[in-house]
Amino acid sequence: MNKLDLLKLARQNLWRRKLRTILTVLGVLIGTTSIVVMLSLGIGLRESQRKSMESWGSLTMIRVQQGMAFDNEGNPLGEAKRLNDEAVAEIKAIEGVIAVSPAYDVGGEARLGRKRGGLQLIGIDPEVMDQLEFKAEQGRLLKKGDRNVIVVGSQVIYQFHDESERRKMERGMMMYEDPRSRQQKDPAEMLDQRLSMIMQNGPEKKKNYNFMVVGILEGERNEHSYQAYAPIDDIKKMRDFTRGGSTQRGIGGSGREAVLLARSGKTVAAKKGSSSRDTANDYSFILVRTGKVEQTREVSKTIKDKGYNCWSMADSLEGIEKTSRTVQAVLGGIGAITLLVAALGITNTMIMSIYERTKEIGIMKVIGATFTDIHTLFLAEAGMIGFIGGLFGLGLSYGVSKIINHLFQNYLNRGMPAEEMMSISLIPSWLALFALLFSVVIGLVAGLYPAHRAVRLSPIRAIRNE
Amino acid sequence: MSALIEIKGLTKKYRLGQEIIIALDNVDLTIEEGEFLCILGTSGSGKSTLLHIMAGLERATKGEVLLRGVSLTKMKEKKMAGFRRKYLGFIFQSYNLIPSMTALENVALPLVFDGVNKKARFKRSCEILVQLGLQHRLKNKPTEMSGGQQQRVSIARALVNNPKIVFADEPTGNLDSKTTEEIMKLLKEKVNKTGVTLIMVTHDLELANYGDRVISMRDGKITKIVNNKEGCRDEKKAE
Ligand SMILES: Nc1ncnc2c1ncn2[C@@H]1O[C@H](COP(=O)(O)OP(=O)(O)OP(=O)(O)O)[C@@H](O)[C@H]1O
Ligand SMILES: [Mg+2]
Numbered sequence: 243m244n245k246l247d248l249l250k251l252a253r254q255n256l257w258r259r260k261l262r263t264i265l266t267v268l269g270v271l272i273g274t275t276s277i278v279v280m281l282s283l284g285i286g287l288r289e290s291q292r293k294s295m296e297s298w299g300s301l302t303m304i305r306v307q308q309g310m311a312f313d314n315e316g317n318p319l320g321e322a323k324r325l326n327d328e329a330v331a332e333i334k335a336i337e338g339v340i341a342v343s344p345a346y347d348v349g350g351e352a353r354l355g356r357k358r359g360g361l362q363l364i365g366i367d368p369e370v371m372d373q374l375e376f377k378a379e380q381g382r383l384l385k386k387g388d389r390n391v392i393v394v395g396s397q398v399i400y401q402f403h404d405e406s407e408r409r410k411m412e413r414g415m416m417m418y419e420d421p422r423s424r425q426q427k428d429p430a431e432m433l434d435q436r437l438s439m440i441m442q443n444g445p446e447k448k449k450n451y452n453f454m455v456v457g458i459l460e461g462e463r464n465e466h467s468y469q470a471y472a473p474i475d476d477i478k479k480m481r482d483f484t485r486g487g488s489t490q491r492g493i494g495g496s497g498r499e500a501v502l503l504a505r506s507g508k509t510v511a512a513k514k515g516s517s518s519r520d521t522a523n524d525y526s527f528i529l530v531r532t533g534k535v536e537q538t539r540e541v542s543k544t545i546k547d548k549g550y551n552c553w554s555m556a557d558s559l560e561g562i563e564k565t566s567r568t569v570q571a572v573l574g575g576i577g578a579i580t581l582l583v584a585a586l587g588i589t590n591t592m593i594m595s596i597y598e599r600t601k602e603i604g605i606m607k608v609i610g611a612t613f614t615d616i617h618t619l620f621l622a623e624a625g626m627i628g629f630i631g632g633l634f635g636l637g638l639s640y641g642v643s644k645i646i647n648h649l650f651q652n653y654l655n656r657g658m659p660a661e662e663m664m665s666i667s668l669i670p671s672w673l674a675l676f677a678l679l680f681s682v683v684i685g686l687v688a689g690l691y692p693a694h695r696a697v698r699l700s701p702i703r704a705i706r707n708e
Numbered sequence: 709m710s711a712l713i714e715i716k717g718l719t720k721k722y723r724l725g726q727e728i729i730i731a732l733d734n735v736d737l738t739i740e741e742g743e744f745l746c747i748l749g750t751s752g753s754g755k756s757t758l759l760h761i762m763a764g765l766e767r768a769t770k771g772e773v774l775l776r777g778v779s780l781t782k783m784k785e786k787k788m789a790g791f792r793r794k795y796l797g798f799i800f801q802s803y804n805l806i807p808s809m810t811a812l813e814n815v816a817l818p819l820v821f822d823g824v825n826k827k828a829r830f831k832r833s834c835e836i837l838v839q840l841g842l843q844h845r846l847k848n849k850p851t852e853m854s855g856g857q858q859q860r861v862s863i864a865r866a867l868v869n870n871p872k873i874v875f876a877d878e879p880t881g882n883l884d885s886k887t888t889e890e891i892m893k894l895l896k897e898k899v900n901k902t903g904v905t906l907i908m909v910t911h912d913l914e915l916a917n918y919g920d921r922v923i924s925m926r927d928g929k930i931t932k933i934v935n936n937k938e939g940c941r942d943e944k945k946a947e
């Protein structure tokens with residue numbers, strides 16, 4: 243029997259009982275839709291999390307901070323370890339670590355030409371900067387032997403304001419500027435300019451530290467786009483100056499941003515460091531770079547086991563991935579149950595159909611249909627129900643997915659530029675294909691038993707007893 | 709004339725609970741090519757059973773059916789189905805058309821299973837329906853036709869594959885006497901014209917006399933064989 247004829251015959255048979263077929267298809271449709279939409283939620287969730295993680299920080303970076311390490315339940319793990327050269331050496335020795343840099347951070351008021359503003363300045367080992375996942379958009383990164391030079395994040399320029407801007411700000415007009423509506427500034431303006439940090443030690447003693455801007459960092463919205471980096475030795479000098487004789491950390495002056503930055507910075511850790519004499523030279527934090535994304539979690543765990551307090555994006559991602567997987571499993575399970583019920587619906591419909599068509603099946607056998615013909619015919623009918631349900635279910639899934647994304651758009655993508663918009667529900671083509679295939683397979687499996695029954699029907703019994 | 713079907717010691721027993729029913733009891737019969745054979749008998753005498761076993765629709769308990777020397781009793785289902793598609797045609801008392809299909813589709817169905825392409829099978833089906841005077845009923849469903857018309861459609865379906873043998877189980881059982889006569893004449897004409905072998909079951913002696921040979925059955929046994937053909941020839945000679 244010709245394949246096309248078979249499909250036509252199957253379609254014709256299904257269409258004879260329109261209502262029943264449509265109701266059965268509806269079951270598959272609902273099942274497919276729920277499975278696809280639920281999986282799409284999981285996929286979209288994970289994808290958007292991965293995206294936002296990537297934009298906020300590298301997955302191969304670990305930041306070792308002062309203070310104690312805590313286990314998952316929040317219990318402290320041993321004594322807080324000091325961040326000194328010994329610590330740097332210890333971390334460097336861990337397998338999978340390719341670069342380590344100690345870091346100091348200072349915050350304060352800075353001048354850029356006639357503009358003034360607050361700045362958080364981080365001192366790192368200039369030699370390894372290029373290995374720490376920094377990339378220069380313009381100019382260059384720090385390199386070995388650099389003195390008094392500085393590399394700034396691309397958004398740093400927005401922290402500097404001239405007189406008129408400052409007056410406006412004082413009147414509160416520019417306080418909560420929307421990044422999209424603010425006046426565009428070109429970070430390249432800062433290149434090759436002199437930037438001076440004003441450090442303070444006590445009410446009278448002030449000192450200027452001058453830097454040359456040699457590079458602008460890549461990325462508009464990551465952890466270092468509002469920070470500036472300089473060689474660690476320069477920063478240490480500045481830090482030592484602010485600490486000399488005073489227990490109060492000198493966070494320079496009048497710029498409002500400086501205060502905010504100081505608050506968000508490592509003030510707690512810094513205070514702790516300065517309270518005890520022999521820890522005065524301890525680093526603010528240590529930056530660690532691993533060779534591969536997969537190694538980061540392991541390295542991070544090793545560092546924690548050694549008693550350090552560290553944080554990495556990869557750690558957070560792990561937790562999120564876990565919840566996302568659970569959510570997907572639960573949602574997918576609900577969909578699977580719905581589809582199972584739909585499959586039973588198909589089987590039921592096909593068995594009913596056999597009862598109705600007993601005579602007809604007998605006639606077909608008498609006039610020369612083989613067992614295979616009958617078997618394939620019934621499988622084709624069941625598979626077709628699955629396929630149609632899957633197809634319309636997929637269509638409905640796209641619609642539902644659109645609606646969900648639309649509903650969550652404001653919540654999820656507030657203030658995001660169009661190209662970085664995220665979808666909470668995502669249907670990749672493989673999922674669409676899988677859904678279609680799956681619904682056909684469900685139909686076929688559901689049709690196996692009825693097809694078998696149809697084959698076993700005796701043609702004699704069908705045509706006798708008329 | 710050569711033997712087309714040879715039946716040897718054919719026995720069919722049915723078991724109904726404790727009771728064993730002997731539907732066919734050691735039947736021997738030879739059917740020749742091109743003959744119009746009538747099987748006559750009362751209800752329950754085993755006529756239909758004999759027909760079904762000859763057509764390979766049912767398995768015998770004992771004995772053998774040879775079709776041109778090939779044993780049907782041992783044939784595999786798949787081969788048997790192919791056999792029916794190519795060489796056999798069936799006509800039933802209650803027409804047994806597929807209710808959802810038009811006359812044309814019903815007639816073309818055996819060709820569908822035989823893998824004949826659409827154009828060829830519709831051409832052939834139209835041809836035969838027109839021959840049977842149904843040119844105005846091609847698109848009608850069975851429920852939209854009279855009994856006589858339905859039976860003609862079913863005859864068309866039986867003949868569409870140019871079969872060697874046509875089995876007819878009380879083909880006029882549901883029809884009035886006038887239509888019965890029409891159908892019988894039609895069948896007789898087909899046998900004469902195309903040389904097809906027709907094996908017809910009936911319990912009506914009058915209808916049985918249309919046949920070249922009449923076999924009478926009772927309780928699963930052949931009780932009498934009457935050869936009309938000789939008579940025919942005699943008549944012709946007498947003219
Ligand atoms: N599937 C079956 N199970 C049990 N007994 C059966 C079965 N099929 C037929 N019989 C019995 O076999 C015998 C022969 O039946 P068959 O149908 O061949 O008779 P028939 O001569 O065609 O009768 P009718 O003229 O009523 O059609 C009957 O006694 C019938 O009851
Ligand atoms: Mg009968």
